[in-house]
Amino acid sequence: MRLTRRGLLIGASGAGALLVAFALAPRRYASALVAGEGEQVFDSFIRLAADGAVSVAVPVCEMGQGITTLLAQIVAVELGADWKRVGVEPAPVSPVYGDPVLAARWATLWQPRVLPALADTPDDWLARLHAEREPLMITAEGTSLAAFEGPLRAAAAGLRAMLTQAAAARWNVGWETCDTAGHFVISGKRKLGFAALIGEAMRFDPPDPPALRAEPAGEQPGTFLEGAVLKEGGARFPRLDLPAKADGSFVFAGDVRLPGMVHAAIAHGPQGDTELSSFDRKAAGNVPGVIGVVHTKRWLAAAANTWHAAHKAVLAMEPRFRAVGRIADTSALETRIDTALRKGTAYRVMAEGDPDALLVKPSLTARYDIEPALHAPLETATATARLRNGKLELWIASQAPELARRVAARAAGVPRRSVTVYPMHAGGSFDARLDARIAGEAAAIAKALQRPVQLTWSRWEEALAGYPRTPVSALLSAAIGPDKRQLLGWRTRMALPATAIEAGARLLDEKSARDALAAARDQPDRLACEGALPLYAIPERAVEHVPVALPLPTARYRGNAHGYSAFFTECFIDECAHFGGAEPLSYRIGMLPGQPRLAACLVGAARLAMWGGGADASGQGIACHRMDLAAPEGQRSGFIAVVATARQDGGTVRVDQLSAYLDIGRIVNGDIARQQVEGGIIFALAQAIGGSTAYAAGLPQSGRLSQLGLPLLADCPKVDIVFAASSEQPFDPGELATTAVAPAIANALFSATGLRFRRLPLLSEGL
Numbered sequence: 001m002r003l004t005r006r007g008l009l010i011g012a013s014g015a016g017a018l019l020v021a022f023a024l025a026p027r028r029y030a031s032a033l034v035a036g037e038g039e040q041v042f043d044s045f046i047r048l049a050a051d052g053a054v055s056v057a058v059p060v061c062e063m064g065q066g067i068t069t070l071l072a073q074i075v076a077v078e079l080g081a082d083w084k085r086v087g088v089e090p091a092p093v094s095p096v097y098g099d100p101v102l103a104a105r106w107a108t109l110w111q112p113r114v115l116p117a118l119a120d121t122p123d124d125w126l127a128r129l130h131a132e133r134e135p136l137m138i139t140a141e142g143t144s145l146a147a148f149e150g151p152l153r154a155a156a157a158g159l160r161a162m163l164t165q166a167a168a169a170r171w172n173v174g175w176e177t178c179d180t181a182g183h184f185v186i187s188g189k190r191k192l193g194f195a196a197l198i199g200e201a202m203r204f205d206p207p208d209p210p211a212l213r214a215e216p217a218g219e220q221p222g223t224f225l226e227g228a229v230l231k232e233g234g235a236r237f238p239r240l241d242l243p244a245k246a247d248g249s250f251v252f253a254g255d256v257r258l259p260g261m262v263h264a265a266i267a268h269g270p271q272g273d274t275e276l277s278s279f280d281r282k283a284a285g286n287v288p289g290v291i292g293v294v295h296t297k298r299w300l301a302a303a304a305n306t307w308h309a310a311h312k313a314v315l316a317m318e319p320r321f322r323a324v325g326r327i328a329d330t331s332a333l334e335t336r337i338d339t340a341l342r343k344g345t346a347y348r349v350m351a352e353g354d355p356d357a358l359l360v361k362p363s364l365t366a367r368y369d370i371e372p373a374l375h376a377p378l379e380t381a382t383a384t385a386r387l388r389n390g391k392l393e394l395w396i397a398s399q400a401p402e403l404a405r406r407v408a409a410r411a412a413g414v415p416r417r418s419v420t421v422y423p424m425h426a427g428g429s430f431d432a433r434l435d436a437r438i439a440g441e442a443a444a445i446a447k448a449l450q451r452p453v454q455l456t457w458s459r460w461e462e463a464l465a466g467y468p469r470t471p472v473s474a475l476l477s478a479a480i481g482p483d484k485r486q487l488l489g490w491r492t493r494m495a496l497p498a499t500a501i502e503a504g505a506r507l508l509d510e511k512s513a514r515d516a517l518a519a520a521r522d523q524p525d526r527l528a529c530e531g532a533l534p535l536y537a538i539p540e541r542a543v544e545h546v547p548v549a550l551p552l553p554t555a556r557y558r559g560n561a562h563g564y565s566a567f568f569t570e571c572f573i574d575e576c577a578h579f580g581g582a583e584p585l586s587y588r589i590g591m592l593p594g595q596p597r598l599a600a601c602l603v604g605a606a607r608l609a610m611w612g613g614g615a616d617a618s619g620q621g622i623a624c625h626r627m628d629l630a631a632p633e634g635q636r637s638g639f640i641a642v643v644a645t646a647r648q649d650g651g652t653v654r655v656d657q658l659s660a661y662l663d664i665g666r667i668v669n670g671d672i673a674r675q676q677v678e679g680g681i682i683f684a685l686a687q688a689i690g691g692s693t694a695y696a697a698g699l700p701q702s703g704r705l706s707q708l709g710l711p712l713l714a715d716c717p718k719v720d721i722v723f724a725a726s727s728e729q730p731f732d733p734g735e736l737a738t739t740a741v742a743p744a745i746a747n748a749l750f751s752a753t754g755l756r757f758r759r760l761p762l763l764s765e766g767l
Contacts (some may be wrong), residue, residue: 032094044096045155052195054086059097061139061399063429066672073237077217078156080180090423093402098131101147109504122632139399142732146631158206166200167192219670221723253382253397253424261452262291264445265311266301268465270698272551273325284313294448326551330694337548341473341495344546347524350533353540355489358479364579365477368568369759371692372468379427380462383438384454385446392419397426404439411440412447430558463703467555470499472564476572485580490541492532498547499554500527513553521549531565536591559738570623570743584614597663601641604661608720609643619647621747625739638731639663644744647752659720665728677721680737686710688742690761
């Protein structure tokens with residue numbers, strides 16, 4: 001990648017046949033940022049004000065995970081900037097910000113069978129081309145650091161070189177002898193502020209390749225509470241959004257206000273194939289403040305001066321929906337999954353060896369079931385649309401802003417180039433904001449009423465219309481040697497929809513829920529089974545997927561497949577250890593040759609929790625997991641081990657302590673890493689004891705937060721977290737933190753009660 005002051009040249013031409021392919025695609029893009037008066041823009045990532053203030057363009061959605069601070073910190077360290085003079089801004093939709101890491105990770109979703117070797121790593125030309133041409137600007141799978149740390153460092157290093165060249169020219173010294181720190185260029189005792197050099201610096205070109213600092217942004221785990229503290233107190237790189245969140249001035253999607261704007265509420269049909277059949281329009285007119293009513297085949301909306309009036313109008317109209325196909329009902333869903341698990345056609349999606357011969361008569365078999373889970377973010381879906389003079393503006397918190405732009409353009413009947421998306425911060429998501437339907441709904445209402453409209457889903461609509469995490473049933477079988485300890489063979493048979501393919505069809509191909517279900521029907525889905533192949537040294541092991549066609553659309557969810565595959569894998573490993581009378585920790589470590597990082601996490605978690613061996617009635621359980629991500633410099637990996645302490649308490653279960661030890665490579669920001677892990681652990685606790693819903697006639701039976709069984713503050717255990725010191729490439733811990741908690745709790749409950757809990761939520765079958 002060549003960096004210049006004039007723009008960004010993406011990629012490089014290859015040789016031979018590849019030249020033809022690249023000739024079909026534009027490889028040079030204008031800067032995505034527009035410089036204002038007195039400003040300078042550098043390579044679409046950095047904006048410099050005349051006074052030297054630095055603004056970093058963030059091409060991902062901030063959902064509370066702290067990514068805006070992380071990306072700004074990377075620039076600040078590489079540039080040598082004063083953290084107090086660094087800010088952030090949302091990046092516009094542009095090919096410049098296409099994510100090749102995510103393109104490679106999802107390669108099977110957008111080119112399942114054509115030239116797979118050309119897209120399975122971020123450096124492959126087809127992955128890069130797809131990321132740029134879409135553009136693939138999607139916040140998911142924890143790829144942000146892997147995708148953007150390199151480009152941000154390169155941009156900051158290039159700008160640093162230009163500033164030092166300008167200072168060196170004044171001082172008549174070699175620019176290589178200069179450095180930057182605290183917003184100054186320094187050479188010996190001489191220093192010049194960035195503001196004094198900006199104009200001159202823009203006349204220089206940066207070196208190619210950029211001269212990066214020897215040490216990237218990072219903090220050692222032991223310094224989180226000590227060395228990472230300034231003399232005057234506080235973290236070295238405190239979160240940029242904390243002050244505004246503390247005083248209430250932080251602007252979320254629901255805080256947008258426009259002149260003449262009206263508020264809209266909406267009603268969707270039950271989950272499944274339904275259409276609006278009738279409603280009482282006159283009833284809406286009886287509600288004071290109502291502006292208008294808009295409807296399509298799938299939904300009914302009302303707009304008013306306030307959202308509460310609009311919501312009241314929607315209820316007053318008593319919309320009715322009729323089934324035109326199958327409707328989601330839990331009993332029917334479970335019957336379909338059960339039949340598929342027992343009799344369905346299975347596709348082998350992962351294997352090392354072939355365990356079938358060993359498992360004709362398995363030594364141990366267990367079934368695990370996972371109920372559908374709701375995302376339940378704090379802020380419900382919200383979008384604001386304004387259509388005027390043939391141009392549509394959209395304010396939305398979206399993990400997929402380009403998809404939102406396309407959906408809104410189609411609904412408003414304008415070209416995509418006539419839609420401007422203003423990315424907003426989200427009050428949580430857990431992948432719920434990958435759904436862009438609300439963008440089309442808001443655009444359609446704004447077009448019908450010819451007024452700016454803010455559409456907000458109610459909590460009930462978030463539960464009703466949102467697509468949940470898929471239900472799953474898994475049958476695990478093990479062949480164990482005569483000593484009852486040595487695992488010789490392992491097979492995991494999973495019955496679930498091709499949920500990753502289905503979600504990809506909606507997200508990447510803009511298919512409707514009905515068409516996405518059809519596209520995923522009977523398709524084996526490796527991504528939907530990720531994490532199910534045991535990490536342990538079992539000679540013969542395999543994972544099979546039995547696709548199930550359900551009338552319930554399903555979606556991506558924090559942790560994705562790892563959230564359920566780690567549960568039944570780590571629980572079944574515990575059952576195998578108990579079968580042979582082995583201590584669970586040593587049993588695991590004995591099967592981890594060649595995986596020192598994961599073994600170290602297990603030992604670290606055990607020490608942290610003062611592991612007592614998991615003996616009967618100890619109330620302790622242990623679990624671990626690993627996640628991998630293909631990045632430009634090679635594979636990145638994250639490791640976690642968790643020890644849970646739980647007990648029976650008055651007919652329910654109390655989790656007293658969760659101790660986690662993680663190896664996530666180099667840690668960019670210690671506070672944010674800890675926040676991510678703490679949040680992930682509590683999120684996983686919530687899914688272990690609640691968070692799910694049943695469906696009756698397409699309606700969720702847990703449509704309110706109070707009905708989801710989520711833990712209250714009094715229910716939250718003591719949480720201890722330790723990070724390994726590591727120089728490996730950083731791994732995002734946000735999803736990793738959710739994986740090992742539920743199985744650790746389930747294994748602790750077995751120790752405490754003697755009962756095996758094989759269903760999520762754990763208490764769904766009673767105690």
